[in-house]
Amino acid sequence: MLPRFLGMLIGLFLFCVSGALNAKDDWNSLRGNQGLGKWSGTTLLSSATRTGLRLRWKKKIGSGYSSVSVASGRVVTAFADGKFDRVACFSQKDGKEIWSVPIEKMFRGSNGSFDGPLSTPLIEKGTVFFLSARGKLVALNLENGQLKWMRDLLVEEKSQRPLYGFSTTPVMAGRTLCVLAGTAKGALVGLDPENGRTRWYAGSGKIASQTPVVTGVGGEALLVTGCGSNLLGVRPESGKVLFEFPHGGSNGSAMMPVPLGNNRFLLTNDDSSSTVFELKQAVDGWDARGVWTDRSIKNSYNVPVFQGDHLFAYSTRILTCVDPETGKARWKSRKPGDGFLIVVDGHLVIMTKRGTLHLARATTGGYQELAQAKVFEDLVWAIPAYADNAVFARSFGEIACIEFKNGNEIAPGVAAGKLPLGSRFQEFLREVKDLDDVGKRVAKVDRFLESHASYPIVEDGIAHFIYRGPASDMALACDFFGARQEKKMVRVPGTDFFYYTLALPEDVRFSYLFLKDFQPIRDPLNPRTMTSSMYAGEMEFAIRLRKEKPLEMSWFGMPGWERPAWMKLHRKERVLGKVVEEKIPLGNERTLTVEIYLPPGYDQANEKKYPTIYVQDGPAARRLGHLDEVADLYFRSHPERASILVFLKNGPAGPPDAQAKEVAERVVPWIDGKYRTLKERQQRASYGAGFGCSPAMLLATSHGDLFGACAVQSPLVFDQARAAAIDGFLQLKKPTRLYLEWGRFDMHNPVENWDIREMAREMRQSVSRNPNVSLSGGRVNDSTDWGSWINRFDRIVESLLGS
Numbered sequence: 001m002l003p004r005f006l007g008m009l010i011g012l013f014l015f016c017v018s019g020a021l022n023a024k025d026d027w028n029s030l031r032g033n034q035g036l037g038k039w040s041g042t043t044l045l046s047s048a049t050r051t052g053l054r055l056r057w058k059k060k061i062g063s064g065y066s067s068v069s070v071a072s073g074r075v076v077t078a079f080a081d082g083k084f085d086r087v088a089c090f091s092q093k094d095g096k097e098i099w100s101v102p103i104e105k106m107f108r109g110s111n112g113s114f115d116g117p118l119s120t121p122l123i124e125k126g127t128v129f130f131l132s133a134r135g136k137l138v139a140l141n142l143e144n145g146q147l148k149w150m151r152d153l154l155v156e157e158k159s160q161r162p163l164y165g166f167s168t169t170p171v172m173a174g175r176t177l178c179v180l181a182g183t184a185k186g187a188l189v190g191l192d193p194e195n196g197r198t199r200w201y202a203g204s205g206k207i208a209s210q211t212p213v214v215t216g217v218g219g220e221a222l223l224v225t226g227c228g229s230n231l232l233g234v235r236p237e238s239g240k241v242l243f244e245f246p247h248g249g250s251n252g253s254a255m256m257p258v259p260l261g262n263n264r265f266l267l268t269n270d271d272s273s274s275t276v277f278e279l280k281q282a283v284d285g286w287d288a289r290g291v292w293t294d295r296s297i298k299n300s301y302n303v304p305v306f307q308g309d310h311l312f313a314y315s316t317r318i319l320t321c322v323d324p325e326t327g328k329a330r331w332k333s334r335k336p337g338d339g340f341l342i343v344v345d346g347h348l349v350i351m352t353k354r355g356t357l358h359l360a361r362a363t364t365g366g367y368q369e370l371a372q373a374k375v376f377e378d379l380v381w382a383i384p385a386y387a388d389n390a391v392f393a394r395s396f397g398e399i400a401c402i403e404f405k406n407g408n409e410i411a412p413g414v415a416a417g418k419l420p421l422g423s424r425f426q427e428f429l430r431e432v433k434d435l436d437d438v439g440k441r442v443a444k445v446d447r448f449l450e451s452h453a454s455y456p457i458v459e460d461g462i463a464h465f466i467y468r469g470p471a472s473d474m475a476l477a478c479d480f481f482g483a484r485q486e487k488k489m490v491r492v493p494g495t496d497f498f499y500y501t502l503a504l505p506e507d508v509r510f511s512y513l514f515l516k517d518f519q520p521i522r523d524p525l526n527p528r529t530m531t532s533s534m535y536a537g538e539m540e541f542a543i544r545l546r547k548e549k550p551l552e553m554s555w556f557g558m559p560g561w562e563r564p565a566w567m568k569l570h571r572k573e574r575v576l577g578k579v580v581e582e583k584i585p586l587g588n589e590r591t592l593t594v595e596i597y598l599p600p601g602y603d604q605a606n607e608k609k610y611p612t613i614y615v616q617d618g619p620a621a622r623r624l625g626h627l628d629e630v631a632d633l634y635f636r637s638h639p640e641r642a643s644i645l646v647f648l649k650n651g652p653a654g655p656p657d658a659q660a661k662e663v664a665e666r667v668v669p670w671i672d673g674k675y676r677t678l679k680e681r682q683q684r685a686s687y688g689a690g691f692g693c694s695p696a697m698l699l700a701t702s703h704g705d706l707f708g709a710c711a712v713q714s715p716l717v718f719d720q721a722r723a724a725a726i727d728g729f730l731q732l733k734k735p736t737r738l739y740l741e742w743g744r745f746d747m748h749n750p751v752e753n754w755d756i757r758e759m760a761r762e763m764r765q766s767v768s769r770n771p772n773v774s775l776s777g778g779r780v781n782d783s784t785d786w787g788s789w790i791n792r793f794d795r796i797v798e799s800l801l802g803s
Contacts, residue, residue, distance in 0.1 A: 017592030026071040027385040028168040030120040031342065035213040035256065037305040037383070038343035041297045044389045044404045045345045051359055051426040052407035053373040057095035064116030065167065068394055070387040071123035073143055074098065075401070077394055078130060080106040087130050087138075089145060092387065095157055095401060096179070099145035099343055107133035108163055111718040112754030114381070114396055118167030118209075125674040129177060134163030137179060148344060149196040157183045157198070160206075167209040173223045173236030180225055182220055187227050192240050195679065198410035200239025208255075209301075217242075218281055219642050226255035226267050231277060233286065243279065243286035248293075248732060254590075256303045258311070258590040260324050264291065266311065271299045272537075272547040274521045277325065288766060294327030296320060298340075298538055301450060303383070307343045307362045316538050317484065317519055319350070319796055321733075322363055332518050333367035334473060334596065336360075338751070340383045344391075351375075351384045353394045353751045356722050357402055364469070373398050420503045422462040429492065438494045445497045455525035456556055457710040460507055460580065462559070465489070466525060467498040471516050473500040477539040478512035479745035480781035484539055484752075486515055507560030508744060509788060510692060510783045513553045523554040525543040530555055530787035533620045534690050534716070543691065550624065555787045566637040567630070577635065579628050579647075586662055593649060594618065594667065596675070597628045599635045599642035609676045611683040611801050613700065614663065614707075618647025625689075625786035641797050664703040685709035685800035694721045701728025704736060708715070709800040711739035711777075713789045714746050716758055722759060729767040739799035740764050741777040741792065746784045756784070 019746065031037040035604060038246060063083070066078035075090040084102035091098060109115045119131040127148065128140040128664060135153035140146065153159040153166075159181045168180040177193040186201025205227030212225035214236065223234045226247060231242040251270030258266040265281040274297040279286045297304055297313045297320065304313035304322075310330065311322040317338035321330040332772045339352035347370070348360040350586070355376030357776040361368040376395035390403040423428065428448055436443045456463040465476050467489065477486035480502055489498040504510060511530065514521050520538055522529055529552060535541070536548035557563070584593040595618060621627040627645070635642040648663065672679050681729075686707050688696025693715035700710035728740065742760035749755070767773055776799045782788040 006480045011058060023140070025388045026123070027387050027690075028069055028071045028123040030067055030069075030122075030211055031256070031383060031385070033302060034215075035171065035211070036259070037341075037445050038307060039345060039386045041345065043345040044406060045347050045359070048404065048406040050407055051370045052405040053357060053371050053402050054405045054407075055373070055375065055393075056401040056403045058395065058398055059090065059095045059097070059376070061394065061399050062086075063114050063396045064117040064394075065114070065381050066116075066394075067382040068118040068385040068392040068399065069121050069123050069621055070392055072126070072142065072384050074123070075392055075399070076121045076123060076128055076142075077399060078103075078117040078119070078121060079394075082106065085117045085132055087128060087140060087145070089128070089142070090399065095399070101140060101145040103130065103132045103138060104134055104136055109753055110164065110720070112749070112752050113514075116396075116752045117166055119696035120169045120383075122170045124174060125170045127193065129170045131166050131168065131170055131173075131179060133167070135159050135161055135166050136183075137170070137191075137196065141195070151196045152184070153179075153189075154156045157181055157185075157189065159183050162208045164209070165412060168207065171212045171214060173212075173214045174221065176236045178212055178234075178236060180207050180221055180227075180293070182211055186239075187230075188212070188223070188225060188232065188234060188239075190236065191756075202234045202239045202241050203227065203230065203244055205230040205232070213259065215257070216290050217263055217279060224257045224259075224265065225258060226269060231257070231265070231267060231269075231288065233279070234415040244289065245288050247275065247277070248290070249273075249275065254303045258304050258306050260306055264324075266297075266302065266304060266306070267326065267632065268297060268300070270547070271540075273298050274304075274327070276324065292327040294322075294774065295324050296327055296329045297414075299537065300380070302340050305341060305343045307346070310364055310540070312341060312343065312348060312362060314341070316540065317486070319367060328477045330364050331366045332473075334475065335367055335374065336369065336566050338484075338763065340379065341475075342386060344386045349384060349386065349391055351380055351382075351391075353380050355380055355395055357391060357393065359404075373402065374426050375402060386620065388741065419501045420462050420674075421501055422459045422464070423458055425457065425462070425464050425499075432492055432495070432497075439586050441492070441494045445492070445495050450523075454556075455523060456499075458558060461503055461558075463502050463504050463510070463556075465500045465502070465512065465514075465523070467516070468496060468515055469516075469524070469541055471498065473515075473517050475515040476500040476512060477515055477520070478502075479510060479743070480504070482748045482750055483535070483541065486539065489514075494533070498526055504558055505560075505744070505781060506558050506788070509555065509557045509561050509783065510745065511553045511555045511783050511785060511787055513551060520551055526554045526556060527567070528555050528584050529553065531624045532785050533617075533624045534714075534785050537606070538663070553787070561781070564794060566634050566794060567791070576632050577602065577628070582674075584667050590746055592662070592667060595622065595647040595649065596671070597631060597645035598645065598675075600632065601642070602644075602676075611685070612646060612671065612677045613643050613685045613687050613797070613800060614648060614668075614694045614696075615644045616648055616686070616699075617690070620786075621689070621708065622647055625790055625794070627790065630790045634793050634797065638794070638797075641801065643797060643801065644671075644677060646676060651674070656695055657702060660695065660699045660702050663699060664706055667671050668706055680708070681706055682708040683801065685711065686802065687711045687796060689713040690716050690785065693717050697728065698726040700736070700738075701709060701725065701732060704732050708735070709737040709739075711790070711796045711800050713740075713741045713796075714743060714756055714784045715740065715763065716747065716756060717759060717763070718754070722763060726763055726766045728772045732770060732772050735772055735774065735776045737776070737802070738767065739777045739797055740767075740775065740798060741780055741795075743780055743782040743784050743788055745782070
């Protein structure tokens with residue numbers, strides 16, 4: 001027993017040393033001295049009769065995702081000044097800048113991210129360790145910022161830079177500086193903190209934004225981290241791997257292990273769910289078993305915090321308390337809004353992305369707010385820090401210190417904006433509220449609903465979204481608010497009547513859904529529905545949520561919007577085309593399955609030849625967009641435009657350019673050989689919508705000898721792919737038609753740095769420099785997805801084949 005007992009003491013000592021070399025009130029790294037996201041000591045919060053918040057100081061800085069670290073009276077973070085990414089040090093007392101050191105040229109954000117550094121500085125024994133977005137690892141003197149040493153991980157270690165840049169934070173484990181560097185020799189690298197020399201490599205797997213944590217497992221201190229597909233446990237002094245096993249998820253956004261005790265860890269290992277693992281000692285190391293996997297914590301950049309006997313976390317934008325034994329939510333709250341949380345002295349400290357700071361009790365009894373304050377006017381994407389009865393936070397433009405105070409008043413929050421109600425609806429609400437009897441209120445609501453034939457209710461350019469039924473929480477999510485956004489609906493007191501109102505253009509078509517008790521539902525009062533190809537879950541990117549079904553959404557048109565005349569043809573009046581499935585040989589015993597739509601009359605007109613439109617993401621176009629049925633409607637009204645549609649699906653594995661090459665070299669000749677097609681390039685077009693836009697443009701630009709036209713709607717094409725598409729169109733030497741369309745309320749996110757509308761405008765403006773490209777399309781008074789796109793199939797065909 002004695003050796004094992006000594007081993008446990010040594011392990012416990014190493015574990016404590018890893019996070020206790022700084023002063024008591026320090027918060028020396030991402031999520032605090034031990035990476036747990038909490039401060040368990042006694043603070044003013046325990047003794048205050050009424051908790052308040054007061055701004056101590058606030059300073060201008062530049063853009064960046066780095067959080068704040070505090071040690072020895074110094075506050076350190078990293079930001080971009082417009083030219084360089086810097087590490088800067090401020091006085092904890094008054095915010096005065098002590099030093100600022102440029103590390104490298106400013107890192108440009110990509111694919112929806114903002115400019116600037118991503119990693120958080122680590123302060124350890126008078127030294128600041130920082131990893132730049134491009135992989136420069138530096139050690140700086142805390143007192144004056146003087147460089148002690150620097151390592152370039154890309155050059156010296158052949159590290160693979162993640163898509164968005166290095167965002168992992170260095171971790172001090174005992175006497176070893178550990179970095180999740182993603183080298184060919186090992187995912188995790190251990191270095192000598194005195195000189196930066198490499199001591200060991202460990203583990204494997206792709207890295208993204210994960211950060212390791214030092215914790216105790218089986219009586220010894222271990223470094224535990226998630227990688228793209230593996231959970232890894234390493235002895236920090238030697239780099240020996242004690243366990244490495246698949247965690248069963250993807251490259252999760254905030255995959256920092258959360259120790260739960262008893263050798264258990266929570267891992268946000270997938271955008272659709274989280275898993276608790278339990279380690280058990282085996283003969284040759286450690287085995288792991290999944291205790292539970294649940295959707296109660298999913299798709300958030302916030303790292304959960306284990307406090308007492310419960311977990312506090314964000315699941316999408318919803319604050320939630322989760323039972324760590326079962327994974328089931330104990331409560332959910334839309335308040336205070338999406339953000340980042342820590343726990344201080346048994347209290348939740350939450351910094352929202354909208355720049356508000358909130359204090360609440362960390363309890364299983366629901367969200368109980370104590371104080372709130374507006375701190376920043378710009379966006380926040382950083383975890384707050386705590387030190388000496390104060391919170392340290394930063395936005396994309398400022399850094400601030402907000403201290404706890406013992407006061408009699410809650411700090412003022414943000415006033416909610418008034419909804420546009422319209423005269424008739426406002427009068428109805430007034431009449432309901434004036435009724436004292438609950439039964440009369442319910443009867444008044446019944447009569448009001450019976451007086452309307454369609455929903456949402458529209459008056460004078462205002463749409464009233466209505467839900468009637470039992471619910472604890474109701475919210476509206478829609479194209480107007482954008483992706484990953486929703487607004488809480490208003491409940492008429494004493495009833496089960498909920499509403500939200502929006503002023504909308506008179507000629508717009510609009511998609512929306514309700515979130516009833518945090519679950520997405522269609523509007524039960526509106527029979528007009530569509531299945532989304534772009535959204536899943538709670539208005540999330542469908543491509544992110546692998547395990548979520550596409551959203552079923554409701555839609556409606558304002559009074560000035562009208563469905564195209566050609567779409568109004570009754571089904572009984574239609575002459576239908578047909579769809580056939582073909583398996584096209586690609587060589588090496590591989591085939592590509594495609595579905596081919598033949599227009600009405602194809603079998604009867606034996607001599608007629610047809611233009612051909614190659615449709616990317618063919619299964620979604622048919623299953624969700626019903627594009628074959630839409631084509632029937634249009635070609636029945638306009639037989640002179642009849643075309644063959646080739647729905648591409650089950651594409652070969654490999655890079656996109658290889659897939660485009662196989663379509664051009666294998667599929668096109670095969671189709672032309674079997675079907676009656678017009679073989680001139682002007683009669684062959686490439687078409688894609690949403691996720692299908694990038695391959696549609698690549699096919700048209702890389703094989704301009706075959707394709708004379710291209711059409712894209714709502715082009716979800718981020719930085720590198722967009723730049724490549726623009727360059728491809730600028731290089732075209734032959735006359736080519738391009739229809740480029742986006743919606744007035746197309747996909748965007750107000751708290752992230754991406755907007756399809758701006759992307760499309762940039763693309764159109766850039767491509768217009770090539771006189772060989774004839775542009776059409778532009779902004780339409782609609783939103784996104786197949787409910788919008790199919791209404792302009794006539795424009796697609798006319799622009800692709802010439803008016």
